[in-house]
Amino acid sequence: MSHVQGRHTGGRKGPAKEPSGSVSMMSGPALHTDIAHLSPLLGTWRGKGAGEYPTIDSFTYVEEVTFGHVGKPFLAYSQKTRHAETELPLHAEAGYLRPAGPDRLELVLAQPSGIVEIDEGTVEANDGALEISLDSATVAVSSTAKSVTSVRRIIRVDGDTLTYRVEMGAVGQPHQHHLAATLTRVDQT
Numbered sequence: 001m002s003h004v005q006g007r008h009t010g011g012r013k014g015p016a017k018e019p020s021g022s023v024s025m026m027s028g029p030a031l032h033t034d035i036a037h038l039s040p041l042l043g044t045w046r047g048k049g050a051g052e053y054p055t056i057d058s059f060t061y062v063e064e065v066t067f068g069h070v071g072k073p074f075l076a077y078s079q080k081t082r083h084a085e086t087e088l089p090l091h092a093e094a095g096y097l098r099p100a101g102p103d104r105l106e107l108v109l110a111q112p113s114g115i116v117e118i119d120e121g122t123v124e125a126n127d128g129a130l131e132i133s134l135d136s137a138t139v140a141v142s143s144t145a146k147s148v149t150s151v152r153r154i155i156r157v158d159g160d161t162l163t164y165r166v167e168m169g170a171v172g173q174p175h176q177h178h179l180a181a182t183l184t185r186v187d188q189t
């Protein structure tokens, strides 16, 4: 009685094939060797953070982060947050983490607040933990965005725990702390 036509109604056994031209795949590609050292980041992470800045009220937030790959030498990164009390959406961002040799990284990132960041820095393994330190090489803001002149991102992954902090120079204030959060890996893929 189903009126739905197509591959789900044909009674075919086994996995459905993707239509030709589709970029999705049934099983994921192998991790590119140039980003093998970044594998501790892979997956979906959830947790809580706190933010502050001299010009705003302090706040707490919940966050979901994903790091994924498509077999090419970069990680796709996305993040979204909600206010911990009101549950209203706060900041979000998406971009790509690119290796620049074995111990250096580039992050290209866009934010709906009209801010675009290119950060560069280092990645190293210390006592089994991955430590990433990135500083903005370029921050560009759209005509209507708030001014941001510098960003620093420190990320540490130890097993299934990811902690980070973000500092920034913005809206005429000197470079200083904006955010800190602790996330737990909820999905490895």
Ligand code: HEM
Binding pocket: 049, 051, 053, 055, 056, 057, 059, 061, 063, 081, 090, 091, 092, 115, 117, 146, 147, 148, 151, 166, 168, 170, 171, 178, 179
């Ligand atoms: C977890 C990520 C983040 C969260 C939850 C967050 C949250 C907030 C909140 C709640 C405010 C105050 C209200 C508002 O202006 O919307 C704010 C202000 C601001 N944030 Fe963030 N933020 C995040 C990341 C960032 C990043 C990465 C940047 C810059 C690259 C940034 C730049 C700013 C600026 C410029 C302001 C305005 C300060 C002012 O108007 O005085 N934020 N942020």
